[in-house]
Amino acid sequence: MLAYAFRRVLSAIPIALIAVTACFFILRLAPGGPFDGERALPPTVLANLRAHYNLDQPLINQYFIYIWRLLHGDLGPSMVIDGFNVSQLIAIGFPFTLTMALTAFVIATAIGMLAGMVAAVYQNKWPDYVLVLAVMIGVLIPNFLMAALLQLWFGVYLRWFPAGGWVNGSWWHLVLPVTVLAWPHAGRISRLMRGSMIEVLGTNYVRTARSKGLGERLVLARHAIKPALLPVVSYLGPGLSYLLTGSLAVEQIFGLPGIGKYFVTAALNRDYGVVLGTTILYMFIILALNLIVDLVYAWLDPKVRYR
Template identity: 85%
Template sequence: MISYALRRVLSAIPIALIAVTVCFFILRLAPGGPFDGERALPPNVMANLRAYYNLDQSLPMQYLIYVWRLLHGDLGPSMVIDGFRVSDLIRIGFPFTLTMAMSAFVVATAIGIVAGMIAAVNQNKWPDYVLVLVVMIGVVVPNFLSAALLQLVFGVYLKWLPAGGWVNGSLTHLVLPVTVLAWPHAARISRLMRGSMIEVLGTNYVRTARSKGLGERLVLARHAIKPALIPVVSYLGPGLSYLLTGSLVVEQVFGLPGIGKYFITAALNRDYGIVLGTTILYMFIILALNLLVDMLYAWLDPKVRYR
């Protein structure tokens, strides 16, 4: 298991380098720059700024400088937010983003698994139809639209929950954002769980367990749930990365102090350091989550062994 994990980590290094290279050149080749503002800067000030951030170098040299600093753990300074480095901004905003994403992940995973099991057990009955309808709404409606609708209904009209902003220690400010993030995730998990559970319930060993007189709950607990979770687990890694990246838009809509506001502002202002630093952070999170999912396969399916 350890040797397999080490091989996966080593194989991920070229992928990470390719992703960094693509993001770097796409961002640098985009029109505009970090110092293109409404007020034109004097030529000598512009020259000094470009020299300070190595923008006066050729594009390949800028890339080599960035990769060299990245290998030493330096994500560089922010070109727009004066006095802050990219690592400082990530350290400030990412804990909130991670807390919100993990809350949505736990809630959505639990609801999705239970809903999928209920739909599978009641296949082609009214609970199944109701859950399928709710699932389709969660999958079809984008999070920025559902966020605006929930803000309007529960925050403005009914005034049950805050429509936006953040107060330290106030969990009510997280209800709407977590709901917006969790709904599509729970919908996808419930679809996967429903299809997998229906397939498992039709297998020979489940029919044998029922023929021996085992109750339905015991059959589900001992024989059906664990193998049915395999497709769900394969989605959990990409699903959590989806929640982390999807939280950028949700944070912007609800005005939350996560890393999303830094990323959106940096993308609009061509702040190369923050955009690249955030992209690299999410890339390594996705690789780590996929590795963790592979490790869980051996526990869920005894036939899977890593040699």
Template identity: 35%
Template sequence: MFRYFLNRLGQGVIVLLVLFTITFFLVHALPAGPFQTEKAIPEHIKERMEAYYGLDKPLGVQYVKRLGTLGTADLGASLRLEGRDVSEIISQAFPVSLQLGLVAMGLAICIGIPLGVVAAWKKNTILDYSAMALAMIGICIPAFVIGPVLADRFGQQWQALPAMGWSPLSPSYWLLPAFTLGLVSAAYLSRLTRAGMLETLNQDFVRTARAKGVPEGQILVRHCLRGGLIPAVAYIGPAFAGIISGSLVIESVFAIPGLGTHFVKAIEFGDEPVLTGIGLLFGILIILANIGTDILGAWLNPRLRSSR
């Protein structure tokens, strides 16, 4: 098992290298450079700025130099925000995105898993059909559509919740963006939980427990829940990383000062160090989330430990 996770970490390093390479060359393939603004910059000043940041060198030389700085854990300085390191920008903005992602994932788990358990328990009833219909709606409607609708209804028309801004200590600011982010994950979790619970409920040990007169609630919680949650657990890790990265759009909708604002502006400006830093951060999150999911899945299903 330990050797398996070491292999996964090694694969993660390769994934990060590929991710950095793709991001680097895609940013440099953008038609507009980092110093091409609406207000024309004198050519001699532009040349001095490019020389200062090393952008006057061949692309291959720039790539090797950036790769070397990353090897020393130096993400470089932002081209858009003069004098600010990328690590400083991430350290200030990432806690906001992380808090939003944790709340969204918590809402997704609290909504999706109970919904899937009830749907499996009441299979082929109105509760099952209603729960799966809601899940399908949540899957089909993208977050960037749900967000503006919720902000308009609850924030502007009804004035029940703040539609813009962020306060780390005020839950009223979290609810709308977190619900928007977590709705799709809740929908997938409900369907995966239902499928896992139905498979477990059809096992022989469940029929034996029912024949012995064990209460249905005890069967669900003590005998079926652990095995039935394995598909949902396998999804939670990548889903959490997806929620964090998906918050880039939602943060712009709700004017949240997280990584999303810096990411969007970095694309507009062609700020390669910021784009690379944020991209690598999300890559690390996805790798760690997948490894954490494997550990939790092995704890829930002992057969997975012997196969790795």
């Protein structure tokens, strides 16, 4: 297992390099720049700024300078937010983003698995129809639209929850953002769990267990849940990465102090360092989550052997 994990890490290095290279050149070749503000800078000041950030050099030279710094763990400075480098901005905003995404992940995974099992046990009955309808709403409506609707209904009209902001660290302000993030994730989990559980409940060993007189709860607990979890586990890694990336837009809509506000501002202002640093961070998170999912999958299914 450790040898397989080591090979996966080595195989991910070229993928990471290709992704970094593509992001670097796409950003640098896009129209505009970090110093193209509403107020034009004097030519001397602009030239000094470009020289300070190596923007006066050929593009290929800028690329190799960035890769060399990246290999030494330096994500570079922010070209728009004065006094901060990219690592400091990530250290400030990412813990909040990670906390919110993990909270939504745990809640959505638990609800989705439970809803999928109930829908499979009561297949083609009213609990199945109600649960399928509820989860489909979360899957079909985009998170930015769902965020606006929940803000309007529960934050403005009913005033049950704060419509946005983060005051004095109150977790009450996270109810609506976590709901927006968790709903579609719970819907996908429940659909996977329902289909997998229906398939498992129709297998021969489950029918044999029932014929021996085991109760329905024992059949589910001992024979059905673990094999039914395999498709769900395969999705959990990408699912958590979707929550992390989806939280960028949700944080911006609700005005939360996560990494999303830095990323959106940096993208609008062509702050190359912040956009690249955030992209690299999420890329490595996705690769790490996929590796963990593969290892857990092998633990759940003894028939799986990675060679």
